[in-house]
Amino acid sequence: MSEVTNLGIAAIRDGVRDGAFSAREVAEGFISAVERARVLNAFVIETPDHALAAADAADAARASGDLKPLSGVPLGIKDLFATKGYQTTAGSHILGGFEPVYESTVSGNLFAAGAGMLGKLNMDEFAMGSSNETSAYGPVLSPWRRNDGGNAALTPGGSSGGSASAVAARLAPGVTGTDTGGSIRQPAAFVGITGIKPTYGRCSRWGMVAFASSLDQAGPMARDVRDCAIMLEAMAGFDAKDSTSLDLPVPNWEAMLNSDIRGKRIGIPKEYRIDGVPEEIDRVWEQGIAWMRDAGAEIVEVSLPHTKYALPTYYIIAPAEASSNLARYDGVRYGRRVAPEGGNLQDMYEATRAAGFGPEVKRRIMIGTYVLSAGFYDAYFNQAQKVRALIARDFERVFEEVDLLLTPTAPSAAFGLGEKSNDPIAMYLNDVFAVPASLAGLPAISVPAGVDHQGLPLGLQLIGRALDEQSVLNAALAFEERAGFTARAEAWW
Amino acid sequence: MQRSTDASAAPMSVDTETVRKIAKLARIAVSDAEAEALAPELNNILGWVEQLQEVDVSGIAPMTAVIPNALRLRDDVVTDGGIRDAVLENAPVAEHGFFAVPKVIE
Numbered sequence: 001m002s003e004v005t006n007l008g009i010a011a012i013r014d015g016v017r018d019g020a021f022s023a024r025e026v027a028e029g030f031i032s033a034v035e036r037a038r039v040l041n042a043f044v045i046e047t048p049d050h051a052l053a054a055a056d057a058a059d060a061a062r063a064s065g066d067l068k069p070l071s072g073v074p075l076g077i078k079d080l081f082a083t084k085g086y087q088t089t090a091g092s093h094i095l096g097g098f099e100p101v102y103e104s105t106v107s108g109n110l111f112a113a114g115a116g117m118l119g120k121l122n123m124d125e126f127a128m129g130s131s132n133e134t135s136a137y138g139p140v141l142s143p144w145r146r147n148d149g150g151n152a153a154l155t156p157g158g159s160s161g162g163s164a165s166a167v168a169a170r171l172a173p174g175v176t177g178t179d180t181g182g183s184i185r186q187p188a189a190f191v192g193i194t195g196i197k198p199t200y201g202r203c204s205r206w207g208m209v210a211f212a213s214s215l216d217q218a219g220p221m222a223r224d225v226r227d228c229a230i231m232l233e234a235m236a237g238f239d240a241k242d243s244t245s246l247d248l249p250v251p252n253w254e255a256m257l258n259s260d261i262r263g264k265r266i267g268i269p270k271e272y273r274i275d276g277v278p279e280e281i282d283r284v285w286e287q288g289i290a291w292m293r294d295a296g297a298e299i300v301e302v303s304l305p306h307t308k309y310a311l312p313t314y315y316i317i318a319p320a321e322a323s324s325n326l327a328r329y330d331g332v333r334y335g336r337r338v339a340p341e342g343g344n345l346q347d348m349y350e351a352t353r354a355a356g357f358g359p360e361v362k363r364r365i366m367i368g369t370y371v372l373s374a375g376f377y378d379a380y381f382n383q384a385q386k387v388r389a390l391i392a393r394d395f396e397r398v399f400e401e402v403d404l405l406l407t408p409t410a411p412s413a414a415f416g417l418g419e420k421s422n423d424p425i426a427m428y429l430n431d432v433f434a435v436p437a438s439l440a441g442l443p444a445i446s447v448p449a450g451v452d453h454q455g456l457p458l459g460l461q462l463i464g465r466a467l468d469e470q471s472v473l474n475a476a477l478a479f480e481e482r483a484g485f486t487a488r489a490e491a492w493w
Numbered sequence: 494m495q496r497s498t499d500a501s502a503a504p505m506s507v508d509t510e511t512v513r514k515i516a517k518l519a520r521i522a523v524s525d526a527e528a529e530a531l532a533p534e535l536n537n538i539l540g541w542v543e544q545l546q547e548v549d550v551s552g553i554a555p556m557t558a559v560i561p562n563a564l565r566l567r568d569d570v571v572t573d574g575g576i577r578d579a580v581l582e583n584a585p586v587a588e589h590g591f592f593a594v595p596k597v598i599e
Binding site: 309343347362380383 | 507512515516518521522531535538541543544546550554557558567585594
């Protein structure tokens with residue numbers, strides 16, 4: 001039954017529970033879809049054994065009346081999460097062949113909730129990229145193509161590019177993503193799916209390969225808002241092994257979903273209207289505003305005055321943290337080693353890291369090393385941390401007046417592979433709308449809003465107060481009901 | 494551009510010598526050609542982030558925690574350990590129960 005791949009997480013969970021189909025049928029359907037779509041390069045490795053074992057456990061649990069929240073749901077796991085006994089590369093050659101002896105908390109939570117794993121999803125190397133082109137395992141192709149009759153290969157966005165492509169191509173009903181400066185939301189927007197970055201600290205970072213620890217946050221990507229709520233509930237939770245994990249109960253986001261947002265105040269930040277953004281982005285934004293009004297929300301223009309400094313702030317803080325975090329790849333404890341004949345320990349470090357890291361990762365480590373180096377620390381890193389405080393304060397002030405913010409997710413639709421890969425700053429600008437919420441640790445979701453003149457998806461972003469994922473999800477649901485986004489990529493693979 | 498911080502700390506243009514120095518600090522071997530290529534790339538990025546200097550940050554403390562969260566204390570007891578083989582499992586080279594590296598003492 002190939003149509004199981006058209007089902008989302010809620011439909012699969014309910015169908016397995018009600019006996020409409022077996023979990024094994026579901027797993028087999030998706031495994032076969034994954035195999036047929038290898039040209040997309042969405043997976044670094046496939047793990048059908050894991051998905052089938054979880055499916056069989058789900059079928060047995062149904063027989064014994066012992067179903068769990070995600071029993072029968074096969075998922076894709078971004079290759080940033082350490083998975084016990086399964087290769088975990090973070091998209092880098094330096095971790096080629098690395099098989100963790102432990103399980104990340106987030107993937108462990110999902111598996112404990114009954115989910116199985118279809119495979120590990122391709123991504124930009126160490127999550128540093130916005131197009132999946134920095135992956136050591138090759139770029140991921142978006143299942144989408146422009147409607148101009150050409151076959152130009154398009155990016156699914158990044159860094160969670162494999163995650164985005166897998167959901168859009170119906171290779172998995174849901175996947176994990178991670179978001180440091182937009183890596184869940186921008187790819188979700190590029191492929192017409194939904195993805196939420198929760199409040200910083202909701203999902204444990206333990207076992208998630210570190211990029212920029214003060215920003216890194218896991219979240220789900222799926223076909224719709226309800227599926228994201230279901231997955232996020234299973235992923236989130238306090239973890240003593242992560243010092244920044246929030247010791248708070250996980251809300252029942254799915255049960256509390258409610259698209260009645262009458263009386264909510266939704267802010268439209270004027271600084272997000274920036275030059276050079278295609279008119280179509282403004283058009284869907286205006287449409288989104290109209291939908292929110294239609295849902296009974298009050299629309300308020302607001303100001304976040306430090307918005308223009310968010311991206312440069314991010315490109316100091318994230319590389320600085322990365323240069324520190326990635327110091328662990330030394331060729332000693334795990335990962336690849338390159339030891340020049342007759343060389344000493346320093347030679348081994350330098351050769352290992354030169355061979356193991358790709359150009360974008362090296363660039364960011366070098367920037368981070370520079371801005372943290374003696375004499376420049378105050379001018380760059382400390383200044384950036386102060387501006388970051390101002391950016392967070394902007395949000396705090398605005399959230400005294402409004403409940404949510406509505407903005408575009410990305411400044412363009414998906415672009416072609418190779419179009420921006422030679423200009424780092426042009427690539428960085430992809431995250432201009434996503435980075436501010438990351439710097440402030442706020443929950444933010446991207447929902448599909450429509451398509452552009454070439455038939456490519458465009459997304460809008462809803463940002464909420466810290467810990468108020470529920471309002472974000474509810475408004476996103478109201479949005480989804482009005483957008484009625486049904487466009488999907490025609491299968492060509 | 495007006496600078497709000499100590500002008501003596503004003504970043505200079507990065508030359509290939511500086512690239513080599515940063516690469517050394519970062520323990521990444523770079524060839525001469527790579528250093529030549531990296532210098533303008535790093536300058537572009539550093540020139541772009543330079544705009545932060547125009548922000549008035551007087552009286553603002555640098556952010557330390559994005560979501561207020563107190564560091565927890567736990568009982569001072571052993572909670573882990575005795576897993577030497579698991580720790581060494583992914584080592585490129587392990588000998589006699591230790592990580593092995595090129596000789597560092599003659």
